[in-house]
Amino acid sequence: MSYSEKVIDHYQNPKNVGTLDKSKSNVGTGLVGAPECGDVMRLQIEVDEAGLIKDAKFKTFGCGSAIASSSLATEWLKGKSIDEAITIDNMDIVEELNLPPVKIHCSVLAEDAIKAAINDYRQKNGLEVLKFNESVVH
């Protein structure tokens, strides 16, 4: 199985690798996946007073597609409002990275990480925790 050029590029030059201070009230952290399943993603967002995501960081344990999916997700998140951010769909990631069917779960994981980070932020700031439909592909 060969990777798309975009996956290779994100793998070789990942965007926004790092850690935000999770104790800050304007930082939301999502940690999804499990070591036994071969992929764990941690995605963090930092939200400004206007409700815009001013920074996003990730760290991922997983294959190249998982790394690329989370790297892409952080790029897309920056500058979006948290309401816009929830609309990021895993299939957008699949399309952008040309992921093959066996790698769709990597994009699902990235979507789950975004939602988990947003909910963490909402919870910290006294907002209602959003309920999401179970993702289809796992």
Next chain:
Amino acid sequence: MLNFPIYLDHNATTPCDPRVVEAMIPYFTNNFGNAASRNHPFGWAAEEAVDYAREQVAKLIGAEPKEIIFTSGATEGDNLAIKGVFEMYASKGNHIITCNIEHKAVLDTCKHIEKEGGEVTYLKVKDNGLVDLSELEAAIRPTTILIAIMYANNEIGTVNPIREISAIARKHGVLVFSDAVQAVGKIPVDVNKDGIDLMAFTAHKMYGPKGVGALYVRRKNPRVKVTAQMDGGGHERGMRSGTLNVPGIVGFGKACEICLTEMEEETIRVSKLRDKLQTELMKIEESYLNGDKEHKLPHVTNISFKYVEGEGLLMGFNKNIALSSGSACTSASLEPSYVLKALGLGDDLAHSSLRFGLGRFTTEEQIDYTVEQVTNTVNKLREMSPLWEMYKEGIDMNSIEWAHH
């Protein structure tokens, strides 16, 4: 000068040695005859070549030429041995003993046997990947007809105590079959000293062509028979019908001859390189050697680099180095290697493993380059790994509620 890509996946297959190819070529063109054509020079030349190859193959494993049944490869050999014994010895019993880290060609054949009314015991190997002899002996029943244990494992390179296994089998009057694909041509294998009754092996793992292998079937003490699994012209003493793959068999013979002549020297050379690779890579923090340290093929090592996922790791250098991983992501099943899991490794360590299979054409320069590339990529990916960060912060990863998906 390094030429890319570097091949370190010799457990999967090996390149044909140029001397093997050279020996084969006349048998595609001028000497194209059918070895079963008894009435003209084309047939005679082919038969003579096959007879010679049969001697070369037999010599490598200490057998008689008549005990060699040519097959299409080891998967066929595994099927023929297990199904063939099961059918031939049905009046004696229906129980087979094997182990849980056998190749799929053995495990799936055993599953088939179970559907046919046979009983199979799958021994759990010890944490070092070797069969437990006392468990093996305890598993023998009055109805046991066959013990099917691999000589060496394809993923971790461990070598089973075959002589001890066959001694136990002899004591109980049970036949021994061994899938010896990874061992033959690499380490000394002698069917008489090792007490093996049936043994499958293949040319393409020892610098011969793909599509040809052999099943050794003992003729004396005891005389072993298998029921043919393919009906036809009764070739190979009635055990394997089908026109013989003459060029393939000639190449197989040549490959065996080369392995026999060069084994001693080659083992010293390649194990030195393997040891260097292993020693250097084990210097990486949180790296774990999989499988027994001592009872191991000279050209194989399997190492897990904790907190880094295997496929992600391979991607760092797989344009230049061909390797394989026990990670789920390299297979369609999304399950990590059943062999590594059988050693009691957690799924996380199984996901983090790389298998290195060195070979006849591996150089020290290639090993040095591989050490450098693997080390750099492990370090780079750990900087990107949330698990590594947690480990460094002293967080107990078992305390986290992971969302299993």
